[in-house]
Amino acid sequence: MPAAAHARAENTGFAGQRVCVVPLPQVATALRRPATRQLTVVHAGYYRRAAGHTRERGKGTRDVIVILCIAGTGTVEVGGTSHPVGPLSYAVLPAFTPHTYRASADNPWTIWWVHLRGTGLGDLTRVLMRDGRPVTRVRSVGHAVALFDELLTLLERRLSPAHILASSGVAWQLLTRLAADGALPSEDSPLDRAIRYLEARVDGTVRVDDLAALVGLSTSHLTAQFRKATGGGPGAFHTGLKMARARTLLDTTTKTIGEIARAVGYTDALYFSRQFRRHHGISPSSYRAQAKG
Template identity: 35%
Template sequence: MVAVDPGAIPEGFAGQRMLVVPRLAVERALRHPVTGKLLVTDAGCFPHAARHGRSRPRGAPEHVFLVCTDGAGWCRIDGVHTAVARGGAVMIPAGRAHAYGASDADPWTLWWFHFTGADAADLVGAANAAASGHVTHLRDPAPVASLISQVIDALDSGPTVAGFTRATGAAWHALAHVIATGRRNPGTSLSPLERAVEHLRATSPQRTTVPALASMVGLSASQISALFREHLGVSPLQFQVQLRMSRARELLDGTELPIAAVARETGYGDPMYFSRQFTRIHDMTPTAYRSRPPGA
């Protein structure tokens, strides 16, 4: 579901994701004891967002959180103009006049969400106090982009208590990361491949598409695929299968979960498909793997 802000430059960026929670569902979620403390109302990712911009002279009804993972842009809050480079994180309090936009020469890739709730203002205040302003710098923005991706996935599951709760958890983690690690000055960062691998490990067994993974680390899909093949010998999707199978082996060795439950825990909704994949990779079925002699 896409909502268009009255002050927006129309967008339609290749690979973009954008979710807006119906406002009736927001009202219900704010009455819940968990999501009432922190609730994401809108979230998205705009890759290489040429001509993207927003202007809200009266501010937004929710707090706004932006993270630039590639390219550059700018923001203006209460009349103060600040450049935003890769790693820049912007925290805009609700009701505060602001505008922001992508650089003409090097448009940013922007991950973002709007949030509200009983504890939201305290989190915004803590983040801005830690950064001594509305804009901070993350040495590595990929973990926060990964968490925002989890927010989007949770909201995409539908306006349910479970989906809202997952989104709240990921959003809280993202904001806490900014409060704890944000700095006023840029520093060294991990390589794009390291950031991509970190995201996949953090979100396994959930599947991340190659374009989404590339946008998190500021590369094209072909570039990130080439890096995986050059340094790891597999594609990003094959690497994700390896992570899933590693988790499956852990569960088969260390638990008595039924095979169907192991399949679900490793991201496979179809136990038969999971068994075929496991057998193809390990030359034995999950049941045979579990029954093998100790030390085999």
């Protein structure tokens, strides 16, 4: 019997579709195992130009559903509110939440999708749904598509405990990749330009007012965007870049502490050492002396 016989399609009619469903007894077994109880794939698939694709679940489902749109458009409805879904975006539908989703009639979406269960999905779902929104745009979908393809290929090949375990690992990486990518600023947005400007000037000093003017935002607006995206203001972000560069130089060169301080924009080696200790809890010299690897 071919491996594909282990799978059954949720629906049919989409040219080139791929669907694999893990039998519920195997899902139940995986959810009892330590390595997969936090996240187990229930079923997953790929639909290309899915004209007429629609689902309406008045009571939701036990699964967390993640839909990645790579072309075309559609909508998801959660809590009575409709949210458009287009290319470079993903939708998250929490478990036990009434929802509807459908492809648009004039430009039906092409999507990868997965249904998941597990004890670790609550926190991860909240991270994926930034500000509680069910739909999030991402910068690119290449890595996520590769992970979806790997996940489906694993399940299509065989539904052994080892393959289910591997698919859980891939799914975890997929969700964290989407969460991380969704948190990044859009390419060439003011925040993206500000971040790239700071990254290019690790060896210098940049005033927040000047940076805000450069990217066309008020200082307060830019600071708010930085805090939302990075957890700190522009100054803290720039200092973090300097500390990362300092660690690299400490680990890979024989430069003196003073030389490293100047390489990351500090004219005063003692001030640099205080900053380094504040971030790492130890001095630059002690950090360099630590055994690593």
